[in-house]
Amino acid sequence: MDFDEQYWTDRYDTGNDRWDIGHVSTPIKEYIDQLTNKDVKILIPGAGNSHEAEYIYNQGFTNIYVCDLSATPLDNLKNRVPxxxxxxxxxxxxxxxxxxxxxxxxxxxFCALDPSFRKQYVDQMSTIIKSTGNLAGLLFGKVFEREGPPFGGLLEDYKVLFSEKFDIKEMSLCTNSIDSRVGNELFINMKSQKPLAY
Ligand SMILES: C[S@@+](CC[C@H](N)C(=O)[O-])C[C@H]1O[C@@H](n2cnc3c(N)ncnc32)[C@H](O)[C@@H]1O
Structure with a gap:
């Protein structure tokens, strides 16, 4: 199946968006809460209804971007946060x-993409993250029985995949997941391996 713009828009339009937890995810909230520089340039890709972006923006971060293939959730963010x-x-x-x-x-x-795109995901992250920058957030740490999305995976495989382009500071079972995801997600925090520009 082609997980293209139409596929995702149809899922939003038919209310088939069970991934949407309706608020900022606790692990991401707690990660954001300990950041002190509110001028950092942040991107949330595949942001959907962007509850994380809304939270981050409302905390006073001045330079946050969201990206989504589907216009529907971006319109929803516009309406909620004019x-x-x-x-x-x-x-x-x-x-x-x-x-x-x-x-x-x-x-x-990451879990919304067909697994054949995983290497491309890491390459693109490495391209768009500055040499001093980070990739942080959550990955599902289990394989799902049903065909995705979501497509799950295992910590050992993620380590091999991401260590090609990132220094993995943290990739471990998340200790502050929301109830429905306890035991199923990994918190990640990685630093770009790109050399600093002179
Ligand atoms: C499973 S949803 C997650 C949305 C949001 N992160 C959340 O937790 O509610 C995946 C999102 O990624 C978007 N998406 C899928 N492929 C994309 C791509 N190549 N570029 C940008 N967004 C994409 C979809 O439109 C969808 O909104």
Whole structure:
């Protein structure tokens, strides 16, 4: 199946969006709460209804972008948070982004992609994250019985995949998951391995 814009928009339009927890995910909230520099340039790809972006924006972070293939959830964010900068809503394909960010937040986007895109995901993350930047967030740490999305995976395989381009600071069972995801998700925090530009 082609998980294209139409596929995702149909899922939003038919209310078939069980991934949407309706609020910022606790592990991401707690990660954001300990950041002190509110000027960091943040991207949330595959942001969907963007509860994380809404939280981060409302905490006073000034430079946050969201990207989604589907316009529907971006419109929902616009309606909920009218002051969110419109030019920070990227309606398009994550793999085509050419900008650079200090921090990319992962929240049920990696698992939405067909696993054949995983290497491309890591390559694109490495391209768009600055040499001093981080990729942080959540990955499902289990294999699902049903065909995805969501597509799950295992910590050992993720370590091999991401260590090609990132220094993995943390990749471990998440200790502050929301109830419905306890035991199923890993918290990740990785640093770009790109050399610093002189
Ligand atoms: C499972 S949903 C997760 C949404 C959101 N992160 C959340 O937790 O509620 C995956 C999202 O990724 C978006 N998406 C899928 N492929 C994409 C791509 N190549 N570029 C940008 N967004 C994409 C979909 O439209 C959908 O909104």
């Amino acid at each position: 002051h969110f900068p419109q030019d920070h809503l990227i309606h398009g394909d994550f793999f085509k982004i050419e900008d650079q960010f200090d921090l990319v937040i992962e929240q049920t986007f």
